[in-house]
Amino acid sequence: MPGGRGHKWRWRGCSRRMVRFLDPALLLLLHRGRAHGYTLLEQLAEFGLTGLNPSVIYRTLRDMEDMGWVTSTWDEEQTQGPPRRVYSITAEGDNALARWVQDLGETRDLIDHFVTAYQQHITEDEGEYH
Amino acid sequence: MPGGRGHKWRWRGCSRRMVRFLDPALLLLLHRGRAHGYTLLEQLAEFGLTGLNPSVIYRTLRDMEDMGWVTSTWDEEQTQGPPRRVYSITAEGDNALARWVQDLGETRDLIDHFVTAYQQHITEDEGEYH
DNA sequence: TTTCTCTATTGACAAATTGCAAATAGTGTG
DNA sequence: CACACTATTTGCAATTTGTCAATAGAGAAA
Numbered sequence: 311m312p313g314g315r316g317h318k319w320r321w322r323g324c325s326r327r328m329v330r331f332l333d334p335a336l337l338l339l340l341h342r343g344r345a346h347g348y349t350l351l352e353q354l355a356e357f358g359l360t361g362l363n364p365s366v367i368y369r370t371l372r373d374m375e376d377m378g379w380v381t382s383t384w385d386e387e388q389t390q391g392p393p394r395r396v397y398s399i400t401a402e403g404d405n406a407l408a409r410w411v412q413d414l415g416e417t418r419d420l421i422d423h424f425v426t427a428y429q430q431h432i433t434e435d436e437g438e439y440h
Numbered sequence: 441m442p443g444g445r446g447h448k449w450r451w452r453g454c455s456r457r458m459v460r461f462l463d464p465a466l467l468l469l470l471h472r473g474r475a476h477g478y479t480l481l482e483q484l485a486e487f488g489l490t491g492l493n494p495s496v497i498y499r500t501l502r503d504m505e506d507m508g509w510v511t512s513t514w515d516e517e518q519t520q521g522p523p524r525r526v527y528s529i530t531a532e533g534d535n536a537l538a539r540w541v542q543d544l545g546e547t548r549d550l551i552d553h554f555v556t557a558y559q560q561h562i563t564e565d566e567g568e569y570h
Numbered sequence: 571t572t573t574c575t576c577t578a579t580t581g582a583c584a585a586a587t588t589g590c591a592a593a594t595a596g597t598g599t600g
Numbered sequence: 601c602a603c604a605c606t607a608t609t610t611g612c613a614a615t616t617t618g619t620c621a622a623t624a625g626a627g628a629a630a
Contacts, residue, residue: 358550407558522623525578
């Protein structure tokens, strides 16, 4: 299955703890309210995700829909362009978001440990020059 | 160049801010002192990187050597097995590590923001049920 | 001395992810 | 009608990650 995201093999190893801020960011934005991709694309800046190619967001949304984290319908009221697909978070998505927050908290702790270990070692190095 | 790590195209987008704790972890371990892959494999547990396939570590070390972050020599004193390749961090590697620490700090801030935003929104949701 | 196990590293390939360019399409403006 | 902007989709190339098997030395057991 080259290309395509796959649903079974992610996180097989553990080297990807910190990967993919995009999923949780989209879930949180949708948790605040239903929205369509083009809007989300701009709102992602809040989480440091700027300059993303739109297709990446759309693809992620579709994948999340496959996983049952979000649902989509075509927007009834049409506005400044072609029909828009509006996404809403599901109960499953809420759970996934909660898991993400838990996971990100652990990641943050690891980073803290890492940075602390680094600074401590740097300080010891300076000590050696006495 | 399918396969191989590539040296020019990483970080092209910005969705991979938090990717790859492995590189900085290895650099920090080597900053503490020269070591060979098999030892590093065990020491990585300190940073939550357990259960990694050895070939991943060896590949990463080779790639970092290509980038000039580390150098290696064959261990003079042979001990409990085949010759061991011993890695040391370079001045370039020190710089790379410092950049990693900076980057990880920013990542941590983003996670903090994210978790805060999540909890705030959850709290507001509860408020709505009054 | 053959065999097994543990230490140690490498190479090749399959699987998965990500980036990017282009196609499609509706709406409003000049 | 041409053009710009909003919106979404598709396909493929580029890159990264995961896994397996090969190679190999040393020491213990048989």
